[in-house]
Amino acid sequence: MLAELRLSFGNVAETYDRVRPPYSRVLLDRAEEVLELDAQARVLDLGAGTGRVTRELVRRFEHVVAVEPDERMRALHGEAVAGSAEAIPLEDASVDAVFVGEAFHWFDPEAAIPEIARVLRPRGGLAMLWTHWWETAPPLPDEALRLLREPWDRSQSQRRPPWRGAFDGSPFELLQVEHDTDEITVEADELLTLYSTTSALASLPPKEREALFDRVRSLLAGPYRLPLMHDLTWTRLAA
Numbered sequence: 008m009l010a011e012l013r014l015s016f017g018n019v020a021e022t023y024d025r026v027r028p029p030y031s032r033v034l035l036d037r038a039e040e041v042l043e044l045d046a047q048a049r050v051l052d053l054g055a056g057t058g059r060v061t062r063e064l065v066r067r068f069e070h071v072v073a074v075e076p077d078e079r080m081r082a083l084h085g086e087a088v089a090g091s092a093e094a095i096p097l098e099d100a101s102v103d104a105v106f107v108g109e110a111f112h113w114f115d116p117e118a119a120i121p122e123i124a125r126v127l128r129p130r131g132g133l134a135m136l137w138t139h140w141w142e143t144a145p146p147l148p149d150e151a152l153r154l155l156r157e158p159w160d161r162s163q164s165q166r167r168p169p170w171r172g173a174f175d176g177s178p179f180e181l182l183q184v185e186h187d188t189d190e191i192t193v194e195a196d197e198l199l200t201l202y203s204t205t206s207a208l209a210s211l212p213p214k215e216r217e218a219l220f221d222r223v224r225s226l227l228a229g230p231y232r233l234p235l236m237h238d239l240t241w242t243r244l245a246a
Contacts, residue, residue, distance in 0.1 A: 011165065011210065012162055012165040012166070012206050012207075012210055013113040013165075013206075014076065014077045015206050015209040015210035016056065016077065016080065016204065016206065016209055017077040017078075017079030017080050018079075018209050018210065018213075019203055019204050019209045020056075020057055020077075020079045020080050020082070020083050021083065022200060022203060022204055023056070023057060023080075023204040023209075024056075024057035024058070024059065024083055026197070026200050026201050026204060027059065027138075027201070027204060028138050028140055028189075028191060028233075028235055029059070030059065030060060030063060030108060030136050030138060030237070031136075031138070031187040031189065031237035031239075032063070033187045033237075034136065034185060034186075034187050034237055034238075034239040035063050035067070035136070037185055037239060038104075038106070038132075038134035038136075038239055038241055039067055041132070041183070041241055042103075042104050042131075042132030042134060042241065042243065043132075044067075044068065044103060044104055044132070046067065046068060046069055047068075047069055047070070048068050048069075048070065048103040048104060049068070049070035049071075049072070049101070049102050049103055050064055050068050050070070050071055050072075050102055050103060050104045050105070050106060051071075051072050051073070051074065051095070051097065051102045051104070051105045051106065051126065052064055052071065052072070052073040052074070052087075052106050052107075052108070053074050053092055053095065053105050053106065053107050053110070053123070054074070054075060054076075054091075054092060054107055054108070054110030054111070054113070054114070055073035055074060055075040055080075055084055055087045055108075056075060056077075056080045056084065056108065056110070057080050057083040057084050058073065058083070058084040058085065058086070058087065059108060060106055060107075060108035060136065061073045061084065061086065061087070064106060072088070072097065072102070073086055073087035073088070074087060074088055074089075074090040074091070074092075074095060074096065074097075075087040075088075075089070075090070076089065076090065076091045091114075092107075092110075092111075092114040092115075092118075092119035092122060092123070093114065093115050093118040093119050093122060094122065095122050095123070095125070095126050097126045098126070099125055099126065100125075100126070100127065100128045100129070100131075101126055101128070102126050102127060102128065102131065103127075103128055103131055103132070104127070104131055104132040104133070104134060105123050105126070105127065105131070105132070105133050105134070106134045106135075106136070107133070107134070107135045107136065108136045109136065109137050109138065111135045111170065112166075112167060112170055113167070114167075114170070115167070116167075116170040116173035116174075117173060120173055120174065120177050120178075120179070121177075121178070124177070124178045124179065124244060127244055129244060130243055130244055130246060131243065131244050132241060132242070132243045132244075133179065133241065133242050133243070134239060134240075134241045135239070135240040135241070136237070136238070136239055137237070137238045137240075138235055138236070138237050138238075139235070139236040139237075139238070140191075140201070140233045140234075140235050140236075142233070142234060143198070143231040143232065143233055144231065144232040144233075144234065145231070147226075147227065147231075148226045148227075150226055151223045151226040151227060154219060154222055154223050155202060155208075155219075155223060158207040158208055158210075158211055158219070159205075159207040161207070162206065162207045162210065174242070178244055178245060179242040179243065179244060179245065180242050180243050180244075180245050181242065182240050182241070182242050183240070183241050183242065184238060184239070184240050185238075185239045185241075186236065186237065186238055186239075187237040187239075188234065188235060188236060188237065189234075189235040189237065190232055190233060190234050190235055191232075191233050191235065192230050192231065192232050192233070193229070193230060193231055193233060194229045194230050194231075195224060195227035195228065195229035195230075195231070196224070198227070198229065198231050198233075199220045199223065199224060199227075201233075203216060203220070
């Protein structure tokens with residue numbers, strides 16, 4: 008079932024919170040600017056996970072609410088309330104902006120988009136953030152990539168199709184996309200720990216995941232440089 012993969016991150020919640028690269032503060036600042044938010048804004052972190060975006064929002068805004076469906080992620084977050092993008096537990100027109108960190112592709116867009124529009128005030132904004140970090144320099148050996156790719160290939164039937172087209176004809180303006188770049192350097196064990204927080208690998212039984220990593224680890228050298236590609240996709244309710 009799709010929900011099984013979508014909620015797999017709770018299996019590795021502590022690791023996810025600890026090792027995932029930070030979001031681009033440049034793009035968070037940019038979202039604040041283009042969505043015309045001031046410090047008194049009330050904003051929602053939707054699919055809040057362990058609170059990695061929430062903590063950034065609290066630095067910027069006085070009123071932050073977080074919604075997360077997985078109780079294991081909420082346990083680490085500490086402040087998030089139960090709910091989902093398809094059933095947001097907030098009143099109509101109650102927030103100035105909705106932020107989504109690396110989660111929108113797990114939503115059912117046909118249900119989530121009108122639900123997000125419902126809780127937004129007039130001209131409210133939506134900011135979706137991603138950080139892409141799978142590529143390494145130097146590249147991993149082909150056999151290591153093959154082994155790591157197998158769980159991903161097996162999980163394809165549980166993944167949603169592309170979601171951007173779901174905004175066509177929605178109450179939102181055209182999607183805008185902006186980018187930022189950064190990089191980190193990690194040793195082989197750190198790299199595998201980071202990979203363990205991806206959905207396909209997090210969904211594996213722990214013993215199977217460790218056996219896979221034992222095979223991959225013997226093929227790695229390191230250190231590895233990871234170029235970080237940060238994306239901000241934003242839009243606002245049409246006037």
